[in-house]
Amino acid sequence: MIDSIRGRSLLTLNDMSRQAIVEVLDTAESFVEVNRRAIKKVPALKGRVVASLFFEESTRTRLSFETAAKRLSADVLSLAVASSSMKKGESLRDTIATIDALGIDAVVMRHQSSGAALQVKHFVPHVRVINAGDGQHQHPTQGLLDAFTIRQVLAERQGLTGVETGSSLFEGLHVLIVGDIRHSRVARSDIAAYVALGAEVRVAGPGTLMPVDIAHWPVSVVEDFDQAIEWADVVGLLRLQKERGTGSFVPSLAEYTFTHGLTWARAHRLREGALIMHPGPMNRGVEIDSRVADLPAAVINRQVENGVPIRMAVLYLSVAGSVGGTDQ
Amino acid sequence: MRPVRREMMVSGDLERQARKSGLAFVSRSQLLSADDVARALKRMGHEMIERNHEVGSLSVIGLQTGGVVFANRIAEILVEITSTPVATGQLDVSFYRDDLSSNPAPPSAATRIDHDLTGRTVILVDDVLFTGRTVRAALNALSDWGRPGSVQLAVMVDRGHREFPIRPDFVGKNLPSARDEAIVATLDGVWIGTRETS
Numbered sequence: 001m002i003d004s005i006r007g008r009s010l011l012t013l014n015d016m017s018r019q020a021i022v023e024v025l026d027t028a029e030s031f032v033e034v035n036r037r038a039i040k041k042v043p044a045l046k047g048r049v050v051a052s053l054f055f056e057e058s059t060r061t062r063l064s065f066e067t068a069a070k071r072l073s074a075d076v077l078s079l080a081v082a083s084s085s086m087k088k089g090e091s092l093r094d095t096i097a098t099i100d101a102l103g104i105d106a107v108v109m110r111h112q113s114s115g116a117a118l119q120v121k122h123f124v125p126h127v128r129v130i131n132a133g134d135g136q137h138q139h140p141t142q143g144l145l146d147a148f149t150i151r152q153v154l155a156e157r158q159g160l161t162g163v164e165t166g167s168s169l170f171e172g173l174h175v176l177i178v179g180d181i182r183h184s185r186v187a188r189s190d191i192a193a194y195v196a197l198g199a200e201v202r203v204a205g206p207g208t209l210m211p212v213d214i215a216h217w218p219v220s221v222v223e224d225f226d227q228a229i230e231w232a233d234v235v236g237l238l239r240l241q242k243e244r245g246t247g248s249f250v251p252s253l254a255e256y257t258f259t260h261g262l263t264w265a266r267a268h269r270l271r272e273g274a275l276i277m278h279p280g281p282m283n284r285g286v287e288i289d290s291r292v293a294d295l296p297a298a299v300i301n302r303q304v305e306n307g308v309p310i311r312m313a314v315l316y317l318s319v320a321g322s323v324g325g326t327d328q
Numbered sequence: 329m330r331p332v333r334r335e336m337m338v339s340g341d342l343e344r345q346a347r348k349s350g351l352a353f354v355s356r357s358q359l360l361s362a363d364d365v366a367r368a369l370k371r372m373g374h375e376m377i378e379r380n381h382e383v384g385s386l387s388v389i390g391l392q393t394g395g396v397v398f399a400n401r402i403a404e405i406l407v408e409i410t411s412t413p414v415a416t417g418q419l420d421v422s423f424y425r426d427d428l429s430s431n432p433a434p435p436s437a438a439t440r441i442d443h444d445l446t447g448r449t450v451i452l453v454d455d456v457l458f459t460g461r462t463v464r465a466a467l468n469a470l471s472d473w474g475r476p477g478s479v480q481l482a483v484m485v486d487r488g489h490r491e492f493p494i495r496p497d498f499v500g501k502n503l504p505s506a507r508d509e510a511i512v513a514t515l516d517g518v519w520i521g522t523r524e525t526s
Contacts, residue, residue, distance in 0.1 A: 027434040027435065030422070030434075033440070034439075042469075043424060044428055320428045320429065
C-alpha cells in the first residue's frame with residue numbers, strides 16, 4: 001500500500017491507501033481556489049517539463065491535464081500521435097526514448113493497451129508516469145475526481161469544506177455503478193477509490209458486460225438495476241463503449257436502455273438527495289435519458305470542472321518532489 | 329539538563345502541523361504569557377495606525393497557518409481603535425516556496441483573498457520570522473492579486489537567522505534563538521523547545 005504519491009508515478013488506484021487518496025483530495029481543494037483567482041497560475045512546477053502522450057482520442061482528459069500542467073507553470077510537450085513517427089511504425093519504446101532525450105520530468109499517457117503506462121515506467125524509471133487511461137485497466141485521475149466531486153457536493157450540503165470532512169462522508173455511503181463494468185477502466189478506478197475511502201459499492205449490468213473475475217472484486221453484484229436503485233446514494237453510470245465492441249455484448253441499444261438505462265421513470269425512484277454521475281462522453285438516450293442528465297441531481301458538469309484541480313494536485317504531488325530521484 | 333515537558337500541544341493547528349511533518353513540538357519553557365502576547369499585539373496595532381494614516385486602505389493578510397490568528401486579532405484591534413472596517417485575508421504560500429523539490433508538502437490550508445490588492449497597503453502577518461523564506465514566497469504570491477501600493481511585515485516573534493534581506497516593520501518580541509531550537513507562538517503565549525519525532 002502506498003500512503004502518499006509524493007514523488008511517485010501514478011499508475012493505478014488499487015494500491016493506494018485511504019491516506020494517500022485523502023492527501024490528493026485535500027491538495028486539489030487548494031487548487032480549486034487557485035482556479036477561481038484572476039491569475040490562475042502558480043509557479044510550483046516552474047522549469048519542469050511534462051510530456052502529454054495520447055495514443056487514444058480524448059478531449060476532456062487531455063485538455064484538463066495540459067491546462068493543469070500549464071497552471072502549475074510547467075512546460076508541456078504535446079505529442080500528436082496521428083502526425084508522429086509512430087505512424088511510420090516506430091515502437092512505443094523508441095518514441096518514449098526520443099521524448100526522454102529532450103529532457104522531461106513527467107509523462108501523462110493514455111494508451112489503448114492495458115499496462116502501457118507501467119511499461120513506460122520501466123523504460124524511463126527517472127520520469128514520473130501519470131496514467132491517463134490504459135486500455136481496460138485504470139484511469140486513476142478519473143477515480144480521484146469522482147471521489148472528489150462526491151465529497152465536495154456532500155460536504156457543501158453540510159456547510160463544510162471537503163478538507164474538514166476527510167473521508168468521513170464515505171463511511172457507509174452506498175454507491176451503485178451501472179453498465180459496462182467489463183471494459184471500463186473508469187469503473188475499476190472508481191471502485192478502488194470508493195472502497196479505499198470506506199464506501200459500500202455494488203455493480204449492476206448485463207451479464208455479458210460483467211468481468212469474468214468479478215467475484216474477486218471488493219463489490220457485490222446486483223442482479224437487477226431496478227432492485228438497487230432505491231438503495232443508492234450515488235449512481236455512477238458508465239458509457240457503452242462502442243469502440244471496444246460493446247455493441248456485440250448487448251442485443252440492441254434500446255434493450256440496454258430498457259434494462260440498464262437511467263430513464264426518466266427510474267430517476268424518479270432515486271432516493272432524495274442521490275447523486276447521478278457519468279464520466280462522459282455521454283450517449284444521451286442510451287445509458288442516460290437526456291432530461292435526467294440535466295437534473296440538478298446530475299453532477300456531471302462538476303466532474304468536468306474538477307478535472308483540472310485534481311490533475312493539478314496529482315502533478316504537483318508527483319512531480320514537484322521528484323528532482324533527480326528514481327521512482328521506487 | 330533542563331526539564332522537558334513532553335507533548336505540549338498548544339492548539340489544533342499545531343497538532344495538524346505535527347502530524348504532517350511527523351515532528352512534535354516539545355516545549356522547554358514558556359517565554360511569553362497570553363497577557364504578554366495580547367499587550368504586544370495591541371502595541372503593534374497602535375504602531376500600524378501611527379505609520380499608516382488611512383486605515384481604510386489597509387489589507388491585513390495572515391500567512392497560513394500560524395499567522396492567521398494573529399492577523400485576525402490585529403484586524404480586530406485596528407477596528408477597536410479606529411472604528412473603521414479593515415480588509416483581511418489569508419495566504420498559503422506552499423506553491424511559491426523555493427524548497428518544493430525537496431519537500432512538496434501539500435498546502436496546509438486555503439488561501440482566501442477576496443479583494444484586489446492594487447494600490448492598497450498590505451500588512452503581512454506571521455507568527456515567527458526565521459529565515460525569511462516564507463515571506464519571500466508570500467511577496468511573490470501577492471503579485472497575483474494585483475500591485476499593492478506598499479507591503480509591510482508584522483511578526484509576533486523575530487528569532488533571527490535570516491537568509492534573505494527581509495526585515496519586519498512591526499515586531500511583537502525579539503527572541504534570539506539557536507538554529508536547532510523551535511519557537512511556537514499562539515495567542516495563548518510563546519514557547520521555546522525542540523521538534524522531535526513523535
